[in-house]
Amino acid sequence: MRIYGVAGWKNAGKTGLMERLVSEITGRGFTVSTVKHAHHTFDVDHPGKDSHRHRVAGASEVLLASKNRFALMHELREEDEPPLEALLSKLAPVDLILVEGYKRDNHPKVEAHRAETGNPLIAPDDPTVHAVASDVPLDLDRPVFDLNDTKAIADFVLQEVGL
Template sequence: MHTKVFGFAGYSGAGKTTLIEQLIPLLAADGLRVSLVKHTHHGFDIDKPGKDSWRFRKAGAQEVMLAGAQRWALMHELSNQAEPVLADLLGHMSACDVVLVEGFRSVEIPKMEVYRPSTGHAMIHPVFPNVVAVASDAAIDVPAHLPLLDLNDVPAIAGFVKRFLDIA
């Protein structure tokens, strides 16, 4: 897959989801087709107990697809299989210009660290070498090779992502 991939990583409460939510329309306004993969450490379910699709999964279906006039969704039960790696998940996605990735901090893709000192967490870039920039809501010290962007200046962050991926 030749789609450009760019990640956002940081601790819970840093603002990753809000930032990505604000980035998507800016990138789309430039004519880019944007998709997203979000990793969660918590179990999740997009299905409702008692609904047909839930009943099919509980009955043992490995995959259940819901399809309608506005969207379709495919749910795949892992059962006892290992959690899929990002590359495998990307292989299931339709063609687009850029896939934004939330989480997957240890995966070797370029990523921006989203950091708020007020959360009390340490920064992640010393541990995860694929961090190529830091976005923060405070003036903080970062190594000289890492650009520091204002977390509240979403157009500047969008510009950085486009330049970094050479899709400007």
């Protein structure tokens, strides 16, 4: 399984970079899945809907399906948040899995960085960050790309994973 991450602090441009990378890489004929870490409680369900009622009633899992997609919701209830590896095992095989967040995990990553946020770089203290995509020039011991140069970042990621 080939996995590559996009990490960074809040408002660093992670989601925009992920979106552009998925589009660029799938446009080259590769299959891509994504994993996004949410730091806050989130819900893909809505109160009053049948699937929500199933969950509230105590179902461990609810699979919501239509002709266009399906979503499997697994209630953790008293369980801890599952590790990334456990979540990855639930995905169907693809050429590449791009992971947004999970900056403390050990997979290789590109760090998204916007100077205006005032946040420090993660890269200098984290060897799992193999490159930085920034909106300002940086002097680092690893590649630095323009945050908007999606093609060059995609080239780098694909070379790193052997695609």
